[in-house]
Amino acid sequence: MRTEERNMCPIRIAVLGTSQVGKSALTVRYLTKRFIGEYRSDTDMLYKCVLQVDGTPQPVEIMDTSASCDESSDAHLQWAEAFVVVYSVTDKESYRWAASTVQELSERRAASCVLMLGNKSDLHHLREVEEVEAKSLSLTHGARFFEVSTAESCVPLTGVLDHFLKEVKMQRTIASGSNINNGSPKQRKLSVTRMLGSLIGRHSPPPQPITELIILDKEERSKLVRCSRQI
Numbered sequence: 001m002r003t004e005e006r007n008m009c010p011i012r013i014a015v016l017g018t019s020q021v022g023k024s025a026l027t028v029r030y031l032t033k034r035f036i037g038e039y040r041s042d043t044d045m046l047y048k049c050v051l052q053v054d055g056t057p058q059p060v061e062i063m064d065t066s067a068s069c070d071e072s073s074d075a076h077l078q079w080a081e082a083f084v085v086v087y088s089v090t091d092k093e094s095y096r097w098a099a100s101t102v103q104e105l106s107e108r109r110a111a112s113c114v115l116m117l118g119n120k121s122d123l124h125h126l127r128e129v130e131e132v133e134a135k136s137l138s139l140t141h142g143a144r145f146f147e148v149s150t151a152e153s154c155v156p157l158t159g160v161l162d163h164f165l166k167e168v169k170m171q172r173t174i175a176s177g178s179n180i181n182n183g184s185p186k187q188r189k190l191s192v193t194r195m196l197g198s199l200i201g202r203h204s205p206p207p208q209p210i211t212e213l214i215i216l217d218k219e220e221r222s223k224l225v226r227c228s229r230q231i
């Protein structure tokens with residue numbers, strides 16, 4: 001594949017983690033710079049956008065996965081090119097899940113870029129997971145690692161994710177025959193302005209970088225698996 005063709009192929013990122021760790025909060029924070037307190041949580045949300053990656057426009061698809069959809073984890077593994085694994089520093093169980101997922105990714109998707117994020121670092125008094133423990137685990141499995149507070153500020157989070165996208169793009173150039181697919185399950189398209197408008201309030205200006213938001217229900221997720229397997 002030529003460089004221009006490769007660059008037009010969207011970078012596909014799955015955001016994984018147990019319930020309530022802040023997957024939706026950090027995805028929306030990164031794309032809109034806004035922090036929103038509550039989100040719907042029973043389904044995957046697919047954000048399609050064009051971002052500046054390493055100084056050039058790059059189509060990016062970010063799947064904010066729903067923790068209530070365990071059976072779709074295989075689909076996410078096959079669909080995505082890179083993974084952001086989130087846990088909450090206030091929730092040891094969410095860290096255990098994230099740790100085993102990072103390990104699984106290192107075994108099943110060894111060539112993929114993986115970023116582990118310890119979210120809610122602002123909640124010092126409730127901390128259950130030490131930074132050094134997560135850092136060492138990430139290092140062992142070749143994953144990047146950062147602690148962030150999605151609630152407190154968007155600047156560090158943006159820096160971390162911008163850099164991660166840059167690494168994924170570089171990895172593409174290095175790797176030949178990467179597992180990118182063009183599978184396209186039937187998707188329910190919504191007006192992004194309307195959807196985010198309902199999340200962030202009617203009078204807020206529409207977010208700039210997102211071009212499309214797609215909600216995947218259970219049936220559509222299983223099609224995602226089938227499409228991925230055909231590649």
Ligand SMILES: Nc1nc2c(ncn2[C@@H]2O[C@H](COP(=O)(O)OP(=O)(O)OP(=O)(O)O)[C@@H](O)[C@H]2O)c(=O)[nH]1
Nearest residue numbers: 019020021022023024025037041067120149150151
């Ligand atoms: N204090 C604090 N709260 C946060 C932070 N990030 C997210 N939250 C809160 O954590 C709760 C869960 O956030 P969500 O983004 O819905 O979590 P999720 O992982 O998408 O949850 P599911 O949809 O159940 O999978 C919400 O009340 C957020 O406002 C953070 O950095 N600090």
